[in-house]
Amino acid sequence: MSEVARICSDLIRIDTTNPGSGERPAAEYVAELLDEVGIPSVIFESAPRRTNVVARIPGRSPDALLIHGHLDVVPADPSEWRMHPFSGEIEDGCVHGRGAVDMKGTLAMTLTAVRDWARRGVRPRRDLVLAFLADEEATGEYGSRYAVERHAGLFEGCTEAISESGGFSVQAPTRFPDGDDEEPEVRVYPVAVGERGTAWMRLTAHGVAGHGSKPPVDNPVAELCRAMARLADHRWPVRLTPAVAALIEALSKALGEPIDMERLDEEAERLGVVGALFKAQIRNSANPTMLDAGYKVNVIPGTAEAYVDARYLPGHRDELLDTIDELVGPKITREFVNLSGAPSAPYPSPFFDELCRALVAEDPLARPVPYVMSGGTDAKAFHEIGIPSYGFAPLLLDPDLDYFGMFHGVDERVPVAGLEFGVRVLNRLLT
Known part of the structure; x- marks a missing residue:
């Protein structure tokens, strides 16, 4: 079993349902994983058992990148699931359980990458601040909001951030512009540059x-x-906001066909999973x-x-x-x-280009596009202290997996190969 799959499974087995008994056991597990490889962390609670972990890894450049994620998950009724939602079972090439996608799999990718660097003596290109937070699935009052209000100094020097809901693959057929009968496949990778309020x-x-x-x-x-x-x-x-207009233009280019801006509802239905990238954002x-x-x-x-x-x-x-x-x-x-609020990150920007290059380096079929999330994340809190967040949790997914349906859905799962791909992308981006 790969380390990223093991960590993801371990995290899922720790029930951090919100509302529930709190995130403390998962926070302690994360802190132990960091301590094992010599990465010190700061642990603080906003209320009993509402626990947060922040660590800083020195890099070769003093400007810092924040990687933030949440430890809590939404409730799950075991009677509705094929496997128990807190089993962390690995079957059919996937890690199963509540939080596999949202977002313990992403935490596992980050932890796997930084533990590997520590064992090999590799320093990241820039300082990294890792934040494992409580309460994102509610209001963030006990997690990100508390962190930026009471512990803002831990994020000093962070000029950008990355977190969930972006960097995943969406496979779609396209035609060559010259009318060739062949229909090669490209994989669209939405990289979030904002979200709705x-x-x-x-x-x-x-x-x-x-x-x-x-x-x-x-x-x-x-x-x-x-x-x-x-x-x-x-x-x-x-x-139609500028960021969503940019998304639709980029999708049109990636697919090799026009998207009618006057009929976006119909176009979203026609394009299926690709259309879902803008259906709720217009x-x-x-x-x-x-x-x-x-x-x-x-x-x-x-x-x-x-x-x-x-x-x-x-x-x-x-x-x-x-x-x-x-x-x-x-x-x-x-x-x-x-x-x-409805936070946004600079686009176009050099850092957005870095995110795209890391994806393309690991997947030559990748076509990264800007993206606006229909929901919300802890990016809202960090935006308040001047740290723009990009949605970037890289995953190479099986085309048959309903990725959007995994969020708060029944039988949530994430492919092990997808997690391993994400670790490789983070290595390229960060080292």
């Missing part, structure tokens, strides 16, 4: 409490349901995710609550909030559970 909110409908058998005066449950239906049915307009979104109302079947409650996961494109936060207010109506109030 987050606006999680609690919506509350206020009404008149009463007996369930009486005609309702002002039923907040009904009011809330109508509002959530309007919100769920709303079709948000396309808003508009704002707001999805009802939780409902909480009432306490007894024969009582109309005075209030009802719902939770909404809203995401906005850079520069379009006000449009998002104004539209939500209009859709839900004046009887419903809202408050933020989590509001964070």
